[in-house]
Amino acid sequence: MDLIARLAEIVGPTHVLTGAEAAGFGREWTCHYTWTPMAVVRPGTTAEVSALLQLAHETGTKVVPVGGNTGLNGGTFAEGALMISLSRLNRVREINPAARVVVAEAGVVLETLHDLAAQHDLAFPLTFGAKGSAMVGGFLSTNAGGSNVVRYGSARALCLGLEVVLADGRIWNGLTGLHKDNTGYDLRDLMIGAEGTLGIITAAVLKLTPAPTAYATALIGLPSLDDALTILNAVQKGSGGAVEAFEYMPDTYMERLAKAKPALACPFPPQPVNVLIETATTVPGADPVAQLEATLFEAMEQGRVTEAVVAHSTAQRRKLWEMRETAAEITFTTPDIVDCDIALPLDLLQSFLDRMTPRLMALDPQAGELVIGHLGDGNLHYTAYPSRSDAALGKAIRAAVNEEAMALNGSFSAEHGVGISKRATMAAHKDPVAVQMMAAIKAALDPKGILNPGKVLP
Ligand SMILES: Cc1cc2nc3c(=O)[nH]c(=O)nc-3n(C[C@H](O)[C@H](O)[C@H](O)COP(=O)(O)OP(=O)(O)OC[C@H]3O[C@@H](n4cnc5c(N)ncnc54)[C@H](O)[C@@H]3O)c2cc1C
Structure with a gap:
């Protein structure tokens, strides 16, 4: 039986894509890389991912996992390889508001997690421009960061446990919700950021945080990056470490943005350094805007901040964020x-x-x-x-x-x-x-080198 027929036996013929149907998976968002995959399979369960990897291991088939395909480094390049799309593994297995965790499968889209957490008055604080497409397995495999790292850390800091299928099809059940577990090597943190070279993530236990009750969002103009660091430290101190985002957009970016999207032009003459700053509080009735304005006023008197607009509505806040989140579109021209x-x-x-x-x-x-x-x-x-x-x-x-x-x-x-x-x-x-250690780990977990070959290791 040929490989395509055996793949169809595992996932069903409608979930094995070839030719024109597979072609849509053959390019990265930036279009820096394009390729022709041998086929794309879409398993619907962890057991199917396991069976696919057993088959790939037996036949020496090269395998490239793919989530939202929004990565920016050629990580899903798959010339002649079998792509395993995790998009059908998109169930939320459990949400536990008391323990503040959610167990989500690899194909759950980041924005879906945001919406789900909000329904429980909680937040999943990882966020970036590709949130409408990037998936749990993808953002964990790249250890994605984004705009809220300054407060909550990168994806790794938001993950408690993982379920991973290894290169030979074995399933590692590491789906723990524990905050502490010193039982040997940290396999979870090894898999996070491995870009699909050590195993395929099929589900994760993710941490939720209390949903902010109010935000203070401002766009400020400053003479220099050194002034920006002084302001960051002052706002951190004044707000008790509540800075959620501190995003840099220099005048050169503002000029390109105004040309490409006039509606998003900087509301003041762009300064050498422009920063989108956001703080948040979870305390009902607290007013982070007044606190931020007080710090900015003092900084203006000292000449460290030369321009500032503070959002006073959700629509104004949204617009300031749109200015920042258009960055990828403005950059990749x-x-x-x-x-x-x-x-x-x-x-x-x-x-x-x-x-x-x-x-x-x-x-x-x-x-x-x-x-x-x-x-x-x-x-x-x-x-x-x-x-x-x-x-x-x-x-x-x-x-x-x-x-x-x-x-x-x-x-x-x-x-x-x-x-x-x-x-x-x-x-x-x-x-x-460090490279030798990584190569040894790769050889131990994927001796045939079938998982996302040609990535990460030099
Ligand atoms: C407009 C835009 C803005 C962005 N902004 C940011 C940003 O601010 N911060 C940031 O960190 N990144 C940013 N990114 C890139 C970011 O890395 C990706 O958006 C995201 O993390 C990848 O998720 P994905 O589901 O698209 O993964 P994919 O692109 O599909 O895959 C990424 C890598 O993970 C592997 N992989 C995918 N799924 C799995 C799985 N289940 N198990 C094992 N390996 C897997 C793939 O083989 C590949 O190597 C941006 C991208 C875009 C297009």
């Missing part, structure tokens, strides 16, 4: 861009830019530069727009960004993972012993 996702110590962001801009100009004097980021956690999305389509030039710019970030004790991947696009950088900059 041509296939030749060099998009980097770096992390830096909070007090070295300006040092990075002071070093990087002249290096870019030396490599390509006509190049453009766009930086946005999650400033509260030191994460810059640095994008260069080379003046010509030249692979060697793009490579040289990327190497320069990574070198400068590493020279300042930063990271070359803050939240998007490694996928294909950063494998060479792994070879160049990751500690060699």
Whole structure:
């Protein structure tokens, strides 16, 4: 029996897609990568995922798991491989408001979790622009971050337990809701951020938090990134650590945004540094707006903040967020861009830019530069727009960004993972012993190398 027929026996013929039906899965959101999968299968249960991996293991078939396909690093590239779409594993198995946990399958969409938590006066605080498509298995496998990391941490910090199917089809039931469990190696944290190279996540126990009763949201303009850090620390202190988001949009971003979306133009003359700041409270009757305004007023008197608008309605808050969440659309305009996702110590962001801009100009004097980021956690999305389509030039710019970030004790991947696009950088900059340990883990858990081959490891 050929492989396609055996796949159909497991999931049913309607859930095995080939040819034109599979083609829609053959590109990344950025269109940087396109491919032709051998087939796409859509299992509906963990047992079916297990049977699929047993078959793949037996036949040496390469397998690439896919969720919402919104990753930004080529992680779902699957030329000639079997793609396993988790979209039908989309049940919420349990929600327990008292324990503040939800048990969700890998195909549950992030925004669905937001809506579900809200029905119980709770929140699932992970959020980013792709929330309408990204799925539990995908955001855990990339250890996604987004806008609320400054308060709640990345996806890893929001996960208590996992169910994972290993390369040979065995099912690891690690679906615990425990907050403490020191029984040996932390397999959960190993699987999170592994980008589908060590196993397929089929379900997760996720933490919920109390839903904020009120937000204070403002767009502020400042002279410098150093002033922004001072304001972040002042608002953290004044609000008892209630900063939910601290998002960087420099004047260069505001100019591009105004051109592409005039309705979202900056409400004041864009300053060198513009920041969307949001605090939240869960205390009924508390007024975070007054508290934020008081801190901003003081900062304005000191000249650290030069412009500010504070949202006084949900619609105004939404609009400020739309300005930030349009960033991916504004950034990914041509296939030749060099998009980097770096992390830096909070007090070295300006040092990075002071070093990087002249290096870019030396490599390509006509190049453009766009930086946005999650400033509260030191994460810059640095994008260069080379003046010509030249692979060697793009490579040289990327190497320069990574070198400068590493020279300042930063990271070359803050939240998007490694996928294909950063494998060479792994070879160049990751500690060699760390790479050897990762390779040993990969060989132990996936000896035939069938799970998402060619990703993460250099
Ligand atoms: C507009 C936009 C904005 C974004 N903003 C942010 C942001 O602010 N912060 C941020 O961190 N990221 C951001 N991202 C990228 C982000 O990483 C992804 O959106 C998301 O985390 C991936 O989820 P997904 O379901 O789409 O996964 P996919 O893209 O389908 O997969 C991502 C990786 O995980 C693997 N995988 C998928 N499902 C599983 C599974 N069940 N088990 C094992 N492996 C699996 C895949 O093989 C692949 O390697 C953004 C993307 C877009 C398009």
